[in-house]
Amino acid sequence: MAPPPRHRSDARTAAESILRRQASRESAARTYARSLPIVPVRARGMTIEGADGRRYLDCLAGAGTLALGHNHPVALEAIRAVLDSEAPLHVLDLATPVKDAFTTALFETLPPALAERGRIQFCGPAGTDAVEAAVKLVRTATGRSGLLAFCGAYHGMTAGALAASGAAAARAAVAEPGAGVTRLPYPYEYRCPFGTGGERGAELSARWTQSLLDDPGAGVHPFAGMIVEPVQGEGGVIPAPDGWLRTMRRITEERGIPLVVDEVQTGVGRTGAFWAVQHSGIVPDVMVLSKAIGGSLPLAVIVYRDELDVWRPGAHAGTFRGNQLAMAAGSATLRFVCENRLDQRAASLGTRMLSRLRALAAHHPCIGEARGRGLMIGVEIVDADAERDDYGALPAAPRIATAVQREALRRGLIVELGGRHGSVVRLLPPLTITDEQAEAVLDRLTDAIAAAERTAHLSPPNHGAPPKHGAMP
Template identity: 70%
Template sequence: MSLAAVPARAASGATASGAPPAGEAILRRQRVRESAARTYARSFPIVPVRAHGMTVEGADGRRYLDCLSGAGTLALGHNHPVVLEAIRRTLDSGAPLHLLDLATAEKDDFTSALFESLPAEFAARARVHFCGPAGTDAVEAAIKLMQTATGRAGALAFTGAYHGMTAGALALTGNVAVKEPLPGGGEVVRLPYPYGYRCPFGVGGEAGAELGATYVERLLDDPSGGVVPPAAMILEAVQGEGGVVPAPDGWLREMRRITAERGIPLIVDEVQTGVGRTGAMWAVEHSGIVPDAMVLSKAIGGSLPLAVVVYREDYDGWRPGAHTGTFRGNTLAMAAGAATLRYVAAHGLAERAAVAGARMTARLRELAAELPAIGDVRGRGLMIGVELVDPAAEPDACGARPADSALALRVREACLARGLIVELGGRHDAVLRLLPPLTVTDEQIAAVLERLAEAIAAASASSAPAPASSSVQASPSSAPASGSAPAARGGA
């Protein structure tokens, strides 16, 4: 029986002496024991005990539709049968679970599945490097690779970018041999990313993107522009943490042209956009560009930790051990990742993401006409952002109103109360980020949209006297009773 059919239950773990339920005790211990840097645990004070597909069940029996999907990690949702089967098969085979970077049948199979999924022109001349099991380590590896290949130090990056949380780990390392080939950290030159709703040039649309490309080219060619030839340019085809901002395909092609003509390696960070998320297996396929390196993590491990850099063989100038890590050989992740890559390809889930995402985006844009707090709806495939604004404030020259982070917090809480998990991002954390699994059903899409509409309407009204009527109202069946979230509908 699926989780969809399991009724909400009372919290487990309560004792006859009246002790708090197990979930509450776990949350209390977490608050006491874990660091102040906790993030998702603060946003979602629940203790998941079971999960299947898009559904998460808490220790208290409440069920939620998960539109976070491990920040995009769960391409197939929670505990997909093909992933579980791959993990069980590997465990039952007796394969070693940890072997650093030694060759294994599982690694060979994963590498084959990965190269089969990559754009053919890129894969034909590519090498892969297995990194520590997080995207941030793969980013560091990619930058180091290009520093080694070019002998340069700096990098070009963009406003709104997010590439991980590590910083300067190599600077703290005492081993001179691994640092000697590198020319030092160098400076990062920040360039304007094409953000149509809040255009850095104040014009928006294609004109803003064209101005951005012109600015980049002229800055790099200006002998007094202050930019030393960099080791690489790194960008996201769709900025995730930056607020779900898709780059126009034409702008991406211009970045490829500009870097190629100047001998600057182009790194595309596909950590969140990869494995079908944007409606193509890899986000670079929409524009047709062929980068010099791609940074991959999250969904490529089939829900388990895995990160790699894939790059043109021309840049493979590393010495042995130039970028190492204890957990480069995660056998279970490789097995789960290979199964995921092949399942996404065989079942057309990238194409499904394109269709489902277009449907969700269209409905959200209709809601924007009814709910003035929705300033912008954007995205690509099943990577969607809803930017919340203060509708009473004056718009800027491009028609954008100020971001309303307080409203966004209320909406996130209202969503959770209605059995929907969504996270925030973007400028001022005012963008609702929707990252449902690629396996999301039509019924679940309808439920997500309904609950989100109810939550935005309720949160918008909470700071003002309740109107006599509203174009979008919470239905009695979905309104939380006494602060409790009802069991999720639409497959939850």
């Protein structure tokens, strides 16, 4: 890797040239490059250095992929060991010592009831490939075609995964978007679809689901499975209440509908438990895993109950499902997170960060709600000058959220936006973030929010009491 130019002006010019070439050559579908116009050349832990010499604290972390941050020594050592051993790097689905070690390490982390009778399918390299495999699996095993999914969900951008996702605009380009998919309300504290929030909102969501499944006149397909995120990430960092997840497990189990839990972003300690399902104690029929399990490299799998394993040989494949470097880095990452209890660290530090963000809302009216679980945190940005709706929520303010992201970048902080309207500032720092870095993140974000408020000419605080939707789930 070539070092950046010595002089800052030369470095800035070189970076700008690279960005111009990217804009002229790459697809219009590029996303992060538009809102984060930087050219990373070095990275270690939570810090990224751009080609212009500027340094940033990275709270995107590969959209949650980098559990240990950039270039963690444990992952690098594992990768080098495979390279130095002259082991084959491409093996399709052949058995190797590296693969066996990864599978063993993964199964040791799973809920015991799933691990004891589990089967694993290595998919293509991305989480969306694993979602496709999971949907195909439950349809094959049940002989049914319908799929239950949730409003606000995000499961990937390939056709089947996109059909199960909630974004209508993204699905519009897919032939027969959402065919066979029935959407259900997901508990959303700040914008409860039933206008109640709290436990009552979750109860009504479960009641709706049960009624739909038991109503012979509902006009729905026989269901092959239900797919759910324990925390909606791209949907706005919305944690599902534990009791609600347990109810979904009971409803599906009683009706013979396999439950698929998408842990692509929530897994490997992110939410304060190794797997987010452990908060509620549920055992799904299928778990969809990717991102952090590859130790920063592409890897995706599904793990499922053995009675669903009715595939014929070759029924699901993928040329790069045997990524040896990712399996080695993944094994090292899984064991490091376990041995150092980084899931517990995520729980305690995330609680402290969320507490400070909630306190911040009292001084910044554009913060509608701060929420999350572990080190998966979201701050919903709203228009404080607008009228509250009938249930006490203010309208989303994507323009202000974009300003927050831009001001954060100016202060050396990388954050992402998500949510229904692109108005949720998302924090996904590495699990290795230090207390000092956490404070720096919150300081920079606080300054960015204040700057965005000034830019938007928001009114001073004192916009009435916050909406009373009940306790946070």
